[in-house]
Amino acid sequence: MIDSIEKKKGKYGHLPWYRRYEFLYPFMIIYAALIIFVMPPVSRLNIFGYLMLIVAVVIYVFVLVAVQTDREKPNWLKNIFAFGVILIFGLFFYRYSGARWSEVGHYFFNMDVMRRTGFMEVGEAATTTNWELMFRALWTAIEIFLMSAVLSTLLALLLAVVRVIVNDKLLNFFIELYVDVFRAVPSIALLLVIYFSLPYAGILLSPFATGVLALTLIEGAYLCEVFRSGIEAIHKNQVESARALGMTAWKAMKLVVLPQSIKIVLPPYTNRMIGLMKRTAECSVIAIAEILQTARQLQSWYANATPLIIGALMYMIFLFPLTRAATILERRRKSA
Amino acid sequence: MAQEVNSASPIEMIRIVDLEKYFAKLHVLKGITTTIHKGQVVSVIGPSGGGKSTFLRCMNRLEEPSSGSIFIENVDITDHRIDINKIRTDIGMVFQDYNLFPHLTAIQNVMLAPVHVRRVKPKEAEEHGMELLKRVGVTDKAKEYPFNLSGGQQQRVAIARSLAMRPKIMFFDEPTSALDPEMIREVLDVMQTLAESGMTMVVVSHELGFIREASNRVMILVDGKIIEEGTPDEVFNTPQNQRTKDFLSKIL
Amino acid sequence: MKYQRDSLQSRKDFIEQWKVRYHHLPWYRRYEFILPAFIAVLLFTILALPSYGKPEGAVDTLLIGIIFFAFFAVAILILMDREKPVLLKRISSITVIGLFFWFFYRYSGAQWDRFRYQFFNISMLEGVGELYLIGLWVTLRLSVVSALIAMVIGLVLGILRSLKNPVLEIFLMIYIDFFRAMPLIVNMVIVFYALPFLGINLNAFWSAALALILMNSAYQAEIFRAGIESIPRRQVQAARALGMRPMQVMRLVVLPQAVRVILPPLSNNLVSLVKDTAVAYVITLPELLTQARHAVIWKRNPTPMIVSTFIYLATLLPFIHFIRLQERRSKRWLRK
Ligand SMILES: Nc1ncnc2c1ncn2[C@@H]1O[C@H](COP(=O)(O)OP(=O)(O)O)[C@@H](O)[C@H]1O
Ligand SMILES: [Mg+2]
Numbered sequence: 001m002i003d004s005i006e007k008k009k010g011k012y013g014h015l016p017w018y019r020r021y022e023f024l025y026p027f028m029i030i031y032a033a034l035i036i037f038v039m040p041p042v043s044r045l046n047i048f049g050y051l052m053l054i055v056a057v058v059i060y061v062f063v064l065v066a067v068q069t070d071r072e073k074p075n076w077l078k079n080i081f082a083f084g085v086i087l088i089f090g091l092f093f094y095r096y097s098g099a100r101w102s103e104v105g106h107y108f109f110n111m112d113v114m115r116r117t118g119f120m121e122v123g124e125a126a127t128t129t130n131w132e133l134m135f136r137a138l139w140t141a142i143e144i145f146l147m148s149a150v151l152s153t154l155l156a157l158l159l160a161v162v163r164v165i166v167n168d169k170l171l172n173f174f175i176e177l178y179v180d181v182f183r184a185v186p187s188i189a190l191l192l193v194i195y196f197s198l199p200y201a202g203i204l205l206s207p208f209a210t211g212v213l214a215l216t217l218i219e220g221a222y223l224c225e226v227f228r229s230g231i232e233a234i235h236k237n238q239v240e241s242a243r244a245l246g247m248t249a250w251k252a253m254k255l256v257v258l259p260q261s262i263k264i265v266l267p268p269y270t271n272r273m274i275g276l277m278k279r280t281a282e283c284s285v286i287a288i289a290e291i292l293q294t295a296r297q298l299q300s301w302y303a304n305a306t307p308l309i310i311g312a313l314m315y316m317i318f319l320f321p322l323t324r325a326a327t328i329l330e331r332r333r334k335s336a
Numbered sequence: 337m338a339q340e341v342n343s344a345s346p347i348e349m350i351r352i353v354d355l356e357k358y359f360a361k362l363h364v365l366k367g368i369t370t371t372i373h374k375g376q377v378v379s380v381i382g383p384s385g386g387g388k389s390t391f392l393r394c395m396n397r398l399e400e401p402s403s404g405s406i407f408i409e410n411v412d413i414t415d416h417r418i419d420i421n422k423i424r425t426d427i428g429m430v431f432q433d434y435n436l437f438p439h440l441t442a443i444q445n446v447m448l449a450p451v452h453v454r455r456v457k458p459k460e461a462e463e464h465g466m467e468l469l470k471r472v473g474v475t476d477k478a479k480e481y482p483f484n485l486s487g488g489q490q491q492r493v494a495i496a497r498s499l500a501m502r503p504k505i506m507f508f509d510e511p512t513s514a515l516d517p518e519m520i521r522e523v524l525d526v527m528q529t530l531a532e533s534g535m536t537m538v539v540v541s542h543e544l545g546f547i548r549e550a551s552n553r554v555m556i557l558v559d560g561k562i563i564e565e566g567t568p569d570e571v572f573n574t575p576q577n578q579r580t581k582d583f584l585s586k587i588l
Numbered sequence: 589m590k591y592q593r594d595s596l597q598s599r600k601d602f603i604e605q606w607k608v609r610y611h612h613l614p615w616y617r618r619y620e621f622i623l624p625a626f627i628a629v630l631l632f633t634i635l636a637l638p639s640y641g642k643p644e645g646a647v648d649t650l651l652i653g654i655i656f657f658a659f660f661a662v663a664i665l666i667l668m669d670r671e672k673p674v675l676l677k678r679i680s681s682i683t684v685i686g687l688f689f690w691f692f693y694r695y696s697g698a699q700w701d702r703f704r705y706q707f708f709n710i711s712m713l714e715g716v717g718e719l720y721l722i723g724l725w726v727t728l729r730l731s732v733v734s735a736l737i738a739m740v741i742g743l744v745l746g747i748l749r750s751l752k753n754p755v756l757e758i759f760l761m762i763y764i765d766f767f768r769a770m771p772l773i774v775n776m777v778i779v780f781y782a783l784p785f786l787g788i789n790l791n792a793f794w795s796a797a798l799a800l801i802l803m804n805s806a807y808q809a810e811i812f813r814a815g816i817e818s819i820p821r822r823q824v825q826a827a828r829a830l831g832m833r834p835m836q837v838m839r840l841v842v843l844p845q846a847v848r849v850i851l852p853p854l855s856n857n858l859v860s861l862v863k864d865t866a867v868a869y870v871i872t873l874p875e876l877l878t879q880a881r882h883a884v885i886w887k888r889n890p891t892p893m894i895v896s897t898f899i900y901l902a903t904l905l906p907f908i909h910f911i912r913l914q915e916r917r918s919k920r921w922l923r924k
């Protein structure tokens with residue numbers, strides 16, 4: 001018995017106190033006991049209470065990092081500590097966010113609201129269900145997205161090619177000016193200026209055209225940078241060696257330059273496109289009946305948040321897989 | 337040939353008793369016992385994966401030994417009450433891939449540890465650093481960042497960086513195996529001068545010329561065990577162990 | 589051979605020389621084509637285009653488009669040709685830029701005589717100063733508060749991600765991808781308009797801050813993770829072998845290197861964050877844009893809106909420019 005204790009001591013003696021089992025096991029038990037039994041059940045806390053929560057989380061994170069960085073700890077222990085984080089966050093949110101959980105179903109996932117017809121009780125809307133309205137809104141969002149995606153890509157390609165290949169000082173100056181300005185202006189500000197201010201000077205655009213124009217201008221600026229780095233990354237040697245092999249300029253482009261550029265450009269391009277789809281939601285400020293605008297109208301009409309949640313889910317269904325794909329693309333490029 | 341150690345009263349620098357190392361279930365060092373005296377230059381050779389790097393890294397506890405004891409100047413460094421950072425300042429270590437700090441110039445690389453660990457005044461540290469850079473022959477690159485140096489130059493700066501702590505022992509872990517042939521020479525020359533100055537050195541290397549000329553002991557480490565050791569002549573010319581013969585036939 | 593002074597002979601010679609000098613060029617790069625084309629398009633522009641005012645009908649619009657692109661194409665041919673003289677290149681690039689603005693001036697349909705009065709009417713700013721100050725203060729406070737909290741959370745998440753625990757990895761991936769996929773504006777609207785249904789009432793400021801924090805901490809987690817992982821373990825070991833203590837290693841070796849990797853994308857993210865505070869317009873937070881909109885309604889003149897856009901430009905443009913310089917420098921530094 002004493003022998004085995006001695007052996008253990010020898011084995012773990014070199015560890016600092018926070019990495020020893022003599023600390024970790026009691027810590028786990030006392031921590032769990034504290035937050036389950038001593039902390040108040042579902043309620044609101046005062047400022048001091050919330051501070052305590054933060055302190056509790058910070059302590060846990062420190063121990064978690066200590067355990068995870070220890071190469072000698074077994075994986076099951078590391079995984080238990082990792083699960084612990086989620087449990088703690090879940091518990092804290094459940095108990096102390098102040099939400100009335102019994103009403104989530106009624107206010108957030110009320111399919112009855114979505115099935116109803118007669119929103120605003122006028123015209124065509126009187127006979128369409130709210131589901132249909134939301135899907136129409138989705139289609140509008142996709143329309144804006146597609147239009148501005150195509151236009152901004154063309155614009156950016158043109159500008160990037162002029163910037164890198166033509167490389168004329170004067171043209172470059174204006175292109176850079178355009179790029180910087182539209183990277184510095186909030187998209188909502190641009191939408192508001194085009195839609196509400198330009199008419200004062202006689203330029204009148206429909207909401208849809210405004211949305212497409214604003215998003216195209218902004219996205220064009222960002223994409224110009226993306227394409228530029230893609231074109232610049234191809235070294236001149238590559239082109240020249242391709243030409244030396246007897247390829248025409250076009251063939252060198254098709255066989256050597258483009259495949260390499262696409263690999264570089266694709267991850268940031270995908271990210272920008274995701275961003276563009278997200279930004280279509282901002283067109284709601286100029287009263288385009290896209291997802292957010294429609295959802296908000298329904299929400300205030302029925303005094304129920306379900307349409308908003310459905311709207312958010314619509315974005316999620318589109319964008320979550322895309323975001324994942326973009327991350328993977330980026331990883332793959334970096335490891336290559 | 338490096339100077340022979342005075343065999344009458346050799347001073348013990350490193351004594352290793354029954355050193356074992358596991359990586360989880362992988363048994364890498366299987367009981368190593370040996371003694372290294374002051375001024376000795378010990379070459380460690382052996383097939384890759386045999387545990388040479390692990391052996392070196394256990395000796396300054398970059399890896400925790402699983403069992404056994406390591407005495408450096410009669411202090412047991414596996415005892416966790418000692419301050420390992422103190423011990424490490426006495427042991428210089430040179431890595432295969434130089435590991436210079438890329439955000440610092442050559443001279444800053446050399447000065448960093450003396451200033452922050454030994455608390456030497458920056459001015460003194462710089463003087464000493466320049467002297468060392470002169471010794472390894474890269475004075476003209478003192479203000480350059482590592483990415484502007486060749487591999488050989490980087491490795492020589494790395495040696496100077498270790499020497500700046502005025503160590504009593506130097507470990508070299510395959511210092512030339514990432515280098516182009518024409519740069520190997522310049523690094524080996526620096527190491528040879530160092531050996532001749534009486535530094536205690538443990539060198540993992542397969543540069544036979546260097547081993548024959550500079551070292552006075554060769555250890556053959558296969559599968560976590562020292563299967564043979566002796567002077568270069570003994571080991572290379574009259575190997576006793578069959579596995580030594582097999583290994584030597586591959587590299588000679 | 590003796591030089592011939594006979595004019596006829598010299599003319600022949602000149603043409604011969606010309607031919608020899610330029611005959612290797614394809615037809616579209618020869619002066620015989622380029623110069624007449626240049627002049628023809630220019631003349632056509634001046635003579636054949638409809639006069640001042642908004643183009644009526646598709647034909648006019650198409651005509652303008654075609655002419656501009658024809659001109660653009662000719663100019664590009666000149667600019668891309670290494671053998672053309674600099675003077676000619678300058679002329680063509682100036683003409684392209686000039687033409688662009690000229691077309692915009694003529695055919696955008698704007699009433700330029702009212703332009704100054706409507707958009708740059710300083711007298712309309714009278715009494716608006718206080719509105720702006722409040723707006724600026726709110727925008728600044730929102731930016732700083734959300735940036736600080738987001739950075740703390742992002743750093744923690746980034747550290748947790750770099751631990752490579754499979755359980756943590758899954759949870760963090762869900763959090764990060766979720767908030768990168770969710771449009772900020774939707775998130776903000778849900779926090780402000782939907783959560784009260786459950787009894788969670790946050791004021792406009794904290795709703796905006798929460799949405800900004802959730803999204804930006806997700807983006808920053810990735811940035812910090814990349815920074816942490818960019819430093820190889822060998823660097824830490826080399827420093828440890830020199831006898832440095834863990835905190836010294838962190839301060840002297842790890843952080844200075846990580847900062848160089850993290851800073852450019854992080855400052856890009858922070859610029860986006862400042863820009864995104866404008867989204868709080870939709871939840872009626874009195875930030876800069878909202879205040880400008882109030883001023884526009886009050887003064888019945890869009891000048892305040894234009895000015896607010898310029899405020900964004902003036903604050904963010906220098907940052908964007910600075911970041912670009914930094915990016916170039918750190919790229920050079922990272923080259924190994
Ligand atoms: N940090 C580590 N974790 C797990 N296994 C390791 C680690 N470092 C080395 N090893 C394993 O230990 C063995 C010996 O490695 P090493 O000492 O690097 O050999 P050598 O330097 O002689 O080539 C190898 O099989 C290697 O895979
Ligand atoms: Mg090795």
